[in-house]
Amino acid sequence: MTEVKPGAPLPDSLWAATATAGPLTPPLRDDASFDVAIVGAGFTGLSTALHLAERGVRVGVLDAAEPGWGASGRNGGQVIPGLKYDPDELVRRFGASTAEPLIDVIGRAADTVFDLIAKYRIECAAVRRGWIQPAPSQAMLETVTRRAKQWETRGVNVTLLDAAEVSRRLGTHAYVGGWIDQRAGSLHPLNYTRGLARAAQSLGVRVHRQTPVVALSREHNRWRLSTAQGATVTAERVVIATNGYTGALWPGLRQSVIAANSFLVATQPLAPAIGGDILAGGEVASDSRRLLLYFRRDAAGRLVMGGRGPFAEPAGATDWAHLERAVELMYPQLKGVRYDYRWAGRVAITADFLPHVHEPAPGLTIALGYNGRGIALATTMGRHLAARIAGDTRMPSPFPVTAVKPIPMHGLQRFYITAGVAWYRLLDALA
Numbered sequence: 001m002t003e004v005k006p007g008a009p010l011p012d013s014l015w016a017a018t019a020t021a022g023p024l025t026p027p028l029r030d031d032a033s034f035d036v037a038i039v040g041a042g043f044t045g046l047s048t049a050l051h052l053a054e055r056g057v058r059v060g061v062l063d064a065a066e067p068g069w070g071a072s073g074r075n076g077g078q079v080i081p082g083l084k085y086d087p088d089e090l091v092r093r094f095g096a097s098t099a100e101p102l103i104d105v106i107g108r109a110a111d112t113v114f115d116l117i118a119k120y121r122i123e124c125a126a127v128r129r130g131w132i133q134p135a136p137s138q139a140m141l142e143t144v145t146r147r148a149k150q151w152e153t154r155g156v157n158v159t160l161l162d163a164a165e166v167s168r169r170l171g172t173h174a175y176v177g178g179w180i181d182q183r184a185g186s187l188h189p190l191n192y193t194r195g196l197a198r199a200a201q202s203l204g205v206r207v208h209r210q211t212p213v214v215a216l217s218r219e220h221n222r223w224r225l226s227t228a229q230g231a232t233v234t235a236e237r238v239v240i241a242t243n244g245y246t247g248a249l250w251p252g253l254r255q256s257v258i259a260a261n262s263f264l265v266a267t268q269p270l271a272p273a274i275g276g277d278i279l280a281g282g283e284v285a286s287d288s289r290r291l292l293l294y295f296r297r298d299a300a301g302r303l304v305m306g307g308r309g310p311f312a313e314p315a316g317a318t319d320w321a322h323l324e325r326a327v328e329l330m331y332p333q334l335k336g337v338r339y340d341y342r343w344a345g346r347v348a349i350t351a352d353f354l355p356h357v358h359e360p361a362p363g364l365t366i367a368l369g370y371n372g373r374g375i376a377l378a379t380t381m382g383r384h385l386a387a388r389i390a391g392d393t394r395m396p397s398p399f400p401v402t403a404v405k406p407i408p409m410h411g412l413q414r415f416y417i418t419a420g421v422a423w424y425r426l427l428d429a430l431a
């Protein structure tokens with residue numbers, strides 16, 4: 001069993017048996033100069049880099065660890081379009097003229113991922129068989145039914161599922177119904193991230209691992225990035241793409257999100273006798289609870305189960321026990337199954353549950369806060385950041401630019417997470 005903890009280096013791969021070797025990304029030793037320097041080699045940074053390089057821009061990406069070391073290489077692999085808010089709610093909040101372009105872009109966010117995978121032939125076990133959102137209670141079923149209908153009126157291929165159909169597809173009786181969104185799918189997250197890095201490199205982007213950026217300053221109309229090893233990068237523009245791993249690079253940024261851990265376990269590959277009924281159609285699933293469970297089968301047939309935990313940092317196997325209990329409750333036949341992997345990573349939660357884009361100084365762009373759903377969203381964000389940085393007025397970004405706004409009493413984020421988890425658990429129990 002392998003435990004991968006935040007702060008520890010990724011082993012050669014997260015799922016050692018199936019991850020491809022990482023791209024060749026040497027640490028930065030000598031001073032360098034780029035048009036655009038990007039801090040962070042996850043989906044946000046690498047997608048921005050790739051789309052800028054497609055436009056002929058000279059880009060360098062610097063990561064404190066390696067491409068995919070953050071959430072991008074260690075997530076649940078569910079490619080789901082959309083935001084926390086349903087389309088009608090976005091229209092209510094922002095008005096149709098602001099909301100509709102945003103709904104259009106987020107609605108097509110999974111296409112962006114699968115199109116890139118096809119274009120650059122990224123080997124990451126990508127499949128597109130849909131996302132099932134099952135509801136554990138009648139009240140939640142009404143919510144997900146409304147959600148499905150809102151997307152359906154916008155031309156999306158959705159199907160409502162009754163209790164029997166959900167049970168048939170998921171292989172558990174834990175839910176009373178749900179819906180399936182055919183836009184969604186799954187992939188091997190570390191391989192996808194590494195594939196993005198390789199694609200960017202093939203277009204001339206320089207990607208440097210083990211290159212923590214420790215300071216940012218502006219000199220003679222250019223940005224100067226100081227790295228831990230002493231090399232300096234200068235660039236006309238800078239993008240900070242550090243999400244849940246954001247440090248002190250820009251004042252107040254770390255305090256503008258809550259960095260909460262999400263936990264995952266992966267069973268041994270399941271033999272047909274015990275796993276044959278579980279998501280046999282290759283869909284992914286995440287339920288409609290506030291403290292949701294998300295699960296899918298991987299290419300080797302493992303059941304990968306994820307969810308929140310009450311801990312800021314996991315300390316040992318018991319910190320994943322709640323997920324293993326959930327597996328057992330949903331799938332009693334898996335009692336005693338071996339777990340091959342347990343790991344966790346940081347998501348960035350924003351106070352308004354929307355992704356944030358900031359431009360707090362000339363030539364500086366920051367994007368973060370995908371609230372645990374960033375494969376499609378961060379990849380799409382990168383595409384739009386690239387267009388904006390390149391000054392492409394034909395592709396206006398639907399993501400509003402806002403001021404960096406620290407969350408009050410951020411020092412208590414550990415308390416927020418624990419209290420929030422307890423509160424959500426209560427609401428889920430009452431729903």
Ligand SMILES: Cc1cc2nc3c(=O)[nH]c(=O)nc-3n(C[C@H](O)[C@H](O)[C@H](O)COP(=O)(O)OP(=O)(O)OC[C@H]3O[C@@H](n4cnc5c(N)ncnc54)[C@H](O)[C@@H]3O)c2cc1C
Binds near residue numbers: 040072211242247
């Ligand atoms: C356990 C888990 C499960 C998830 N499951 C899903 C899922 O199933 N579907 C989904 O859509 N989303 C999921 N997410 C969310 C998704 O993974 C994230 O939203 C997305 O990866 C964010 O990408 P990013 O590039 O913005 O940040 P990250 O991938 O976190 O990358 C940030 C990078 O910044 C680097 N960095 C930080 N500081 C510095 C510095 N000073 N100098 C240089 N580099 C620095 C870090 O090393 C890191 O590599 C999950 C997240 C987690 C943690």
